[in-house]
Amino acid sequence: MPQENYIKGCSMQRPLLLEPNGFFFWKSRFKTFVKSKDIDLWQVIQNGDFYFEVKDEEMKLMKETPYELLKDNEKKQLGKNEEAKMTIYNALPCKEYERVFICKTTKEVWHTLIITHQGNSQVTNCKIDLLTQEYKKFSISNEQTINSGFTRFNAILTSLKSLDPGYSSKNHVRKFLRALPLK
Structure with missing residues (x-):
């Protein structure tokens, strides 16, 4: 497979597979x-399925x-519902798929994952607090290589950013340099 279409197990046609602890x-x-594939798919995942209803004049209800009776563009939008679900399913290992296959909508699948x-908001806040403490106390021992220290530091930052999109600190480089052991 050409290099531009294949980067560490993730082709441009298929999403990266969810790994344990990743x-x-x-x-x-x-x-x-x-x-990058289709912004409508992300809207389905975030906001729920496209759904079209009409007013039943006889019963005075929406159904x-x-x-x-759907127009062609509405039929295409309904197709996005299944396409979004299949995109998530293709990124899940069997164990994760078994956890979410009973979900009716892609939004439910995403929420379940x-x-x-990540947990609910309380769990997320606790994880943010723990990661913030880990960040503040971060240091690299004399026995540790700079590479392994940087990998650990980067994992803390990535996790913080993932849990708290608003998280930002302009002093990451300084923090890392101060954590280096004096040799």
């Missing part, structure tokens, strides 16, 4: 992948529009 990395890459791997 949710934050996967979530960011998956979101970018979907948006789903029969497929035969978020709650399972």
